[in-house]
Amino acid sequence: MxxxxxxxxxxxxxxxxxxxxxxxxxxxxxxxxxxxxxxxxxxxPPESVLVGAREAIDKVMTKYTPAGGLPEVLDAVASYYNKFYDTDAKKENIIVTNGGKQALYNLLQILIDPGDEVLIPSPYWLSYPDMVLLAEGESVIVPTEPEQNFMVTPQELEKFFTSKTKVLILNTPSNPTGCHYDQELFDEICNWAISKDIFIISDEIYDQLVYPPATPTSASKWFKSNPENVAIVNGLAKSFAIPGWRVGYVITHPDIIKNLSKLQGQSTSNVCSIAQMATLRGLTGELDxxxxxxxxxxxxxxxxxxxxxxxxxxxxxxxxxxxxxxxxxxxxxxxxxxxxxxxxxxxxxxxxxxxxxxxxxxxxxxxxxxxxxxxxxxxxxxxxxxxxxxxx
Ligand SMILES: Cc1ncc(COP(=O)(O)O)c(C=O)c1O
Structure with a gap:
């Protein structure tokens, strides 16, 4: 057996x-x-990503790239995020990952020690607790109610805070609820987390699918002021409709990026070079x-x-x-x-x-x-x- x-x-x-x-x-x-x-x-998907992928094939881009991504792709991610949000991200703040999923998985791997607690508002995206488990951490599930649009508040989070709380995972708009924090409540939560020295993982994979009068919400401002306490996770699966090409990215402090690159370098290495070129053309192309x-x-x-x-x-x-x-x-x-x-x-x-x-x-x-x-x-x-x- x-x-x-x-x-x-x-x-x-x-x-x-x-x-x-x-x-x-x-x-x-x-x-x-x-x-x-x-x-x-x-x-x-937009034509731009298809053009990028074809270009990579025509240029016979078959070699390994740096584990964390081609420098021009890192620049493209930084400018794309800086265009939408008040960030000042640079290449050294970015890593390109095999989907948002690997970004989240690897962040937990490099941040969590056995027994560390991760606050996860529920309902949650189903992979979070298993990722925490694989990092030997403990998921602490914070329940929410449909009548409150499945939102948590700092006061509710406080009830679940202990000396072992290390990370808080936020996801807005949310899979599975579609509910969305406005920037004000989101900022109150981030402010609370930072005051407790909790690391914030902000899963912003659906940020381009927010419907008026709501507007996109991001941890960008907190990344700008406290990069060592915040990681923004995003990718092209949902907004650019290329989930199978497996492109995600993290925006965070350069030292965190170095550790994510180290882990990626010893596991999956770089994201497929064709998908990286699709990303480059997609992020720098027409966004209508x-x-x-x-x-x-x-x-x-x-x-x-x-x-x-x-x-x-x-x-x-x-x-x-x-x-x-x-x-x-x-x-x-x-x-x-x-x-x-x-x-x-x-x-x-x-x-x-x-x-x-x-x-x-x-x-x-x-x-x-x-x-x-x-x-x-x-x-x-x-x-x-x-x-x-x-x-x-
Ligand atoms: C909330 C959330 N985060 C992250 C992901 C991961 O996306 P991907 O790995 O396809 O980029 C998904 C995919 O369904 C998701 O719903």
Whole structure:
């Protein structure tokens, strides 16, 4: 028998697996399943990234690059962020990573010692707790309520603070809720964290998918004043619609960048050179598509929120960003269908719609809808869901 490490045995398999396996089973039986479980944009990427990738191939860019990224790409990330936010980032503040995921994973690896505590407001992006576990840290989950748009306040965080608290992970707009902190509340939280010497990891991967009247929120100001206490994580997966090309980046203090580069240099090394060239052309190219994409997502968000809010017994906070809705549906639970997983299984069987159970994100009262699909698909899915709920 293979003896696997204790480390890997502790990692939870993705909770979405059950639903996906069931969806595949039903498809194999010839059923048409609509998936609203997707975590990537369905929109086309801008031409600029395709041009960059072709250019890399035409120039036969097949060699290794520096582990942390090509210098011109680092410059492009810095200018791109400085254009949107009040940062003064330079090359030495940047590393290019294999997606935002590796950025988060490696940050936790270089910051956390066994037993250090990481504050994670819940609902959270499902990889955070397992990343903390793999860094031998302890996740401290801070619950929030849909009635408060799933927001935490410094006062609530304070209740979970201990002498072991080392890191706070913030994610706005949020996956899975789509809820979004305004800059004022976000600043209050950062101010509190910095006063306690807590390191802030600000996951800003959906920052270009924020819908008016809301505006993007960033830890940029805190990076500028306290770079040794703040890391901004972002990438091109969501805003440039190239999730499979695996480009993320971190903006932080140069000494943190050096350690991230050391770790990356001994593990994955550089991000694929073709994807780096796509990044360079994307970040320095025409950005009009960002506004067009936002408009599309706003239409879909309005449609899905209207439809879900119409269903009796559901509390549906209006998301101000990303492409997810996270309604609270526990009032509809029955004796048998008494958890978010069971509820999703029921909707899959009865409505042929795949959704992600809220338990995967730390909240068993909710389910996650993704609206990264055409409105005609949303309409079909919601019609079927409404009928299935009527039967409960
Ligand atoms: C909140 C959040 N952070 C980070 C990521 C990682 O993105 P990627 O590794 O594709 O850049 C995702 C992807 O779904 C996400 O939803």
């Amino acid at each position: 293979i003896k696997f490490s204790k480390r890997i045995q502790k990692v939870k398999p993705s909770a979405t697996l059950t639903i996906n396996a069931k969806a595949a089973e039903l498809r194999a039986q010839g059923k048409e399943i609509i998936s609203l479980a997707v975590g990537q944009p369905d929109l086309a 598509f960002l506004e067009k994409n936002r408009k599309k997502f706003i239409q879909r968000r309005d449609y899905i929120v209207d439809r879900i809010s119409f269903i009796k017994g559901i509390v549906c906070p209006k998301p101000m960003g990303a492409f997810y809705v996270f309604p609270k549906i526990d009032k509809l639970y029955t004796k048998e269908i008494n958890s978010s997983t069971r509820f999703c299984e029921y909707l899959l069987d009865e409505a042929c719609v795949a959704l992600v159970p809220g338990i995967a994100f730390g909240d068993d009262r909710c389910i996650r809808f993704s609206y990264a699909v055409d409105i005609s698909i949303l309409e079909k899915a919601l019609d079927a869901i409404e009928k299935a709920i009527e039967k409960l």
